[in-house]
Amino acid sequence: MDCKSCNKTQLTPFFCSCCNVLDISYESSDKFETLGLKKSYELDKKDFEDRYLTLSKVTHPDRYQDLSETQKTKILNLSAQINGSYFSLKDDLTRAQLVLDHLISDGMALDKKSLPKNFLFEILEIREEMDEDSTDDDRLEEIESEVEGLRKSTHKEIEKIFQELTKLNVLDTNHLQDVQTKLNTISYYDRILEQIEGKLDD
Amino acid sequence: MAYSEKLLDHYNNPRNVGSMDKKDKSVGTGLVGAPECGDVMKLQIQVEDDKIIDAKFKTYGCGSAIASSSLATEWLKGKSVDEALKIKNTDISTELDLPPVKIHCSVLAEDAIRMALDDVRSKQDDEG
Numbered sequence: 001m002d003c004k005s006c007n008k009t010q011l012t013p014f015f016c017s018c019c020n021v022l023d024i025s026y027e028s029s030d031k032f033e034t035l036g037l038k039k040s041y042e043l044d045k046k047d048f049e050d051r052y053l054t055l056s057k058v059t060h061p062d063r064y065q066d067l068s069e070t071q072k073t074k075i076l077n078l079s080a081q082i083n084g085s086y087f088s089l090k091d092d093l094t095r096a097q098l099v100l101d102h103l104i105s106d107g108m109a110l111d112k113k114s115l116p117k118n119f120l121f122e123i124l125e126i127r128e129e130m131d132e133d134s135t136d137d138d139r140l141e142e143i144e145s146e147v148e149g150l151r152k153s154t155h156k157e158i159e160k161i162f163q164e165l166t167k168l169n170v171l172d173t174n175h176l177q178d179v180q181t182k183l184n185t186i187s188y189y190d191r192i193l194e195q196i197e198g199k200l201d202d
Numbered sequence: 203m204a205y206s207e208k209l210l211d212h213y214n215n216p217r218n219v220g221s222m223d224k225k226d227k228s229v230g231t232g233l234v235g236a237p238e239c240g241d242v243m244k245l246q247i248q249v250e251d252d253k254i255i256d257a258k259f260k261t262y263g264c265g266s267a268i269a270s271s272s273l274a275t276e277w278l279k280g281k282s283v284d285e286a287l288k289i290k291n292t293d294i295s296t297e298l299d300l301p302p303v304k305i306h307c308s309v310l311a312e313d314a315i316r317m318a319l320d321d322v323r324s325k326q327d328d329e330g
Contacts, residue, residue, distance in 0.1 A: 113237060120233045123242050127262040184237045191240030191262075 011051065012036035014078070015058060022058055024074040031085035031098060039102045041095060041162040052086045096158055097183055100176060108173060114181045123188045130195065137200060144196045151189040154182050205265070206299035212269035217276050220258040222246045227329060230322025232314035236306060241267050245314035247278055247286075249322045254278050254286060259314075266304035270294050270311040278315065283323070289315055 002009055003016035011017040012035060014026030032039045035051050059079040064072055088094045104110050126143060129135055135143075161179050165172060205213075224231040224246070232245045241263025248256040257275035261268045273294055278286055291312035295305050 115235065115237075120235050120242055123235070124233065124244055124260070124262070127242060128260070187237055187240035188235065188242070189240075195262075 010036070011054065015055065017054060020058070024059075024071060024078055026078060027081070030102075031088050032102075034081055034085040035089065037089070039099055040166075041092075041099050041159075042166060043089070043095065048089070052082070055082045092155065092159070093183060093186055096162070096179060100180055100183070103171065103176065108171070108176065110173070110177050110180050112180060113184065114177065115184050116181060119185060119188075123192070126192060127195075130192070130199065140196050140199055144193060144200075147189050147192050147196075151186065151193075154185055154189070158182050205301075208273075209266065209269045209298040209300070212272040212298070213265040216259075216268055216272040218256075218258050218272065218279075219260060221260060222248060222256070222258055227325050228322070230318040230320070230325070232317030232319075232321065234310050234313045234317060236263070236267070236310055238306065239263065241307075241310070243267060243271050243310050243314050245271055245274060245311070245318050247318045247322060249283060249326070252283050254281050254283070263310075264304070264307065266298070266300055266307040267310060269298050270300070270307045271314065273297060274311045274315055283319055286315060286319055 001013050003019060003021065005021060006016065006019045008016070008018045013028070013033060014023040015021070026034075028034055035048070035055070037043075037048070037051075056079070059075055059082060061072065061075055061079060064075045067075070088098065100110060104112070126147070130140065130143060158179055161175050161182075165175055221244070222229045222231075226248070228248050228250055230247050230249060233242070235242050241261070243259070243261045243263065245259045246257065247254050257278040259271040259275050261271045274289065277289060277293075289312065291305070291308040294300075294308040294311055298308070300308055
């Protein structure tokens with residue numbers, strides 16, 4: 001998007017860093033767009049942090065003390081929107097899911113609930129073992145590190161698929177379905193880790 | 203958030219907790235998960251002469267998920283397979299007065315019932 005006053009590409013749809021013009025009424029549920037990023041898993045970490053810093057500064061409520069209450073609220077909303085986008089996109093797995101969500105809403109047919117074969121049986125077995133009386137803290141810690149390992153390798157696999165897709169420069173449905181299937185496993189691992197934490201704290 | 207008394211009762215005294223042998227030809231197993239929260243629900247039924255003579259569940263999840271599956275097993279016992287197919291998630295959520303954010307727990311229970319029924323049917327079809 002080009003700036004109306006200087007014709008240069010704006011940093012985001014609501015801010016031109018060149019002439020410092022800010023549209024405080026900007027509202028979007030698109031987290032990529034809010035930060036002026038293209039909808040992709042790949043992220044230039046430095047650029048990403050720089051954007052966040054710049055946008056946080058220009059929307060900082062302290063700079064707008066003299067505005068009307070309505071305008072102050074707008075600034076506050078915009079600033080919250082920037083924060084929300086930043087923290088969602090910073091997380092690799094959330095960003096991956098957001099990319100897929102955009103593709104799905106653009107019409108790509110992905111099954112959002114798919115899981116690897118036998119996955120739930122494996123999860124059930126782990127949950128059952130966690131609840132057995134014979135499972136002591138040492139065993140719980142073993143399970144914890146096993147599940148952490150599974151989560152980490154899933155994360156790596158997802159990253160690898162995205163790298164491959166970038167290299168091929170295609171949006172292949174099979175690959176992306178594979179990503180979705182892997183992403184769907186994460187909440188089960190997280191839940192187990194959360195439960196183990198709770199049990200070990202008791 | 204206030205939960206209904208029926209829900210709390212099922213949560214505090216869950217009915218029919220346990221497991222059956224999933225290889226048994228008369229046993230149907232439904233195993234479902236909620237990707238939103240990582241909950242897992244296993245529901246099993248034992249069917250003889252088209253009648254559900256026993257039902258068991260094991261749910262690792264929130265109180266609403268436990269209550270939904272506990273209630274489901276209670277309702278399933280004694281029903282015919284066709285009657286069981288008629289149980290809807292809305293019946294469960296109404297009975298337990300589930301808050302809107304927990305409706306998916308009753309959907310999970312319905313999915314588990316269907317899967318268990320499908321499983322036992324396909325096993326019995328194989329037998330001929």
